Amino acid sequence: MIEFIKQPWTWWFSGIVISSVMFLLLFFGKSFGFSSNLRTMCTIAGAGKMVKFFDFDWKTQSWNLVFLVGAILGGFIAKEFLSNGEAVQISAATISDLKELGFKAPDGIQPTELFSWEAIFTLKGFFVLAIGGFLVGFGSRYAGGCTSGHAISGISDLQIPSIIAVVGFFIGGLVMTYFIFPLIF
Amino acid sequence: MKFIKFLVVGILFGIVMTKSEALSWYRIQEMFRFQAFHMYGIIGTAVTLGVIGVFLIKKFKIRDISGSQIAFHPKDKSIFRYLIGGTIFGFGWALSGACPGPMVVNLGYGFLSFAIVILFAMVGTFFYGIIKDYLPH
Numbered sequence: 001m002i003e004f005i006k007q008p009w010t011w012w013f014s015g016i017v018i019s020s021v022m023f024l025l026l027f028f029g030k031s032f033g034f035s036s037n038l039r040t041m042c043t044i045a046g047a048g049k050m051v052k053f054f055d056f057d058w059k060t061q062s063w064n065l066v067f068l069v070g071a072i073l074g075g076f077i078a079k080e081f082l083s084n085g086e087a088v089q090i091s092a093a094t095i096s097d098l099k100e101l102g103f104k105a106p107d108g109i110q111p112t113e114l115f116s117w118e119a120i121f122t123l124k125g126f127f128v129l130a131i132g133g134f135l136v137g138f139g140s141r142y143a144g145g146c147t148s149g150h151a152i153s154g155i156s157d158l159q160i161p162s163i164i165a166v167v168g169f170f171i172g173g174l175v176m177t178y179f180i181f182p183l184i185f
Numbered sequence: 186m187k188f189i190k191f192l193v194v195g196i197l198f199g200i201v202m203t204k205s206e207a208l209s210w211y212r213i214q215e216m217f218r219f220q221a222f223h224m225y226g227i228i229g230t231a232v233t234l235g236v237i238g239v240f241l242i243k244k245f246k247i248r249d250i251s252g253s254q255i256a257f258h259p260k261d262k263s264i265f266r267y268l269i270g271g272t273i274f275g276f277g278w279a280l281s282g283a284c285p286g287p288m289v290v291n292l293g294y295g296f297l298s299f300a301i302v303i304l305f306a307m308v309g310t311f312f313y314g315i316i317k318d319y320l321p322h
Contacts, residue, residue, distance in 0.1 A: 142266055
């Protein structure tokens with residue numbers, strides 16, 4: 001059993017667990033949407049005094065912040081106790097494409113070219129992460145949700161707005177991958 | 186403690202993001218390059234079960250833990266905000282390789298550099314709050 005858990009999980013098992021997360025939250029009277037936490041965190045930091053959008057009772061979102069703390073703990077637990085430390089097994093085609101952009105084959109879960117201390121203390125390395133984060137934060141609030149709120153919860157409820165948002169996610173992702181990556185990497 | 190259950194579900198979410206490798210920048214690149222079924226299989230399975238489950242919840246008027254009927258809130262009708270907001274989100278998703286959930290899971294995994302990504306995701310959210318009344322929705 002523990003050997004099964006320690007291997008990377010197959011797609012169908014992962015999908016079952018993710019939908020279970022959504023259904024558990026529904027059963028607890030809430031809905032699965034992670035990016036709302038970014039707004040809540042702005043409110044806690046005092047943004048409500050300056051901008052009306054952040055002036056709301058953040059305590060109504062406490063449950064979601066507890067969920068966020070759980071997600072951090074989950075990442076820690078999975079790494080410390082449930083992993084065998086293997087590199088991500090991405091396809092040979094992706095390895096080859098990324099090589100052309102200057103990324104070596106994976107030796108862990110994330111590229112050191114982007115997330116190591118050496119990388120983030122370069123100007124370019126810092127800006128890649130900062131701009132990436134900014135766009136995710138801005139875009140998720142403009143679109144009214146992220147992968148959990150739209151791609152999982154929204155589409156499960158067959159919401160047209162969520163389908164449009166996911167089309168947008170892919171337009172942005174494809175343009176970044178095929179047209180902007182060659183310019184910056 | 187009424188919040189313990191959310192902590193437990195959060196832990197489950199963090200574990201599945203890690204074990205499915207959905208938190209990996211490499212997996213997101215592989216997805217946007219259509220070079221593996223993995224991410225599509227994960228999302229496709231979750232959504233297929235989601236559609237069936239939500240249908241059953243509505244059909245049988247299933248109640249939540251507090252006894253109220255589970256409700257779904259339709260999102261405002263529009264095209265522009267979802268398409269443009271979604272596209273901007275997609276730029277950031279491909280660049281940082283993480284959407285908001287996996288960002289914090291990465292932090293827990295030990296990639297402290299994700300603190301920068303999370304901080305600027307808050308800045309982006311704050312910026313949206315400032316200019317939202319000037320944006321078409």
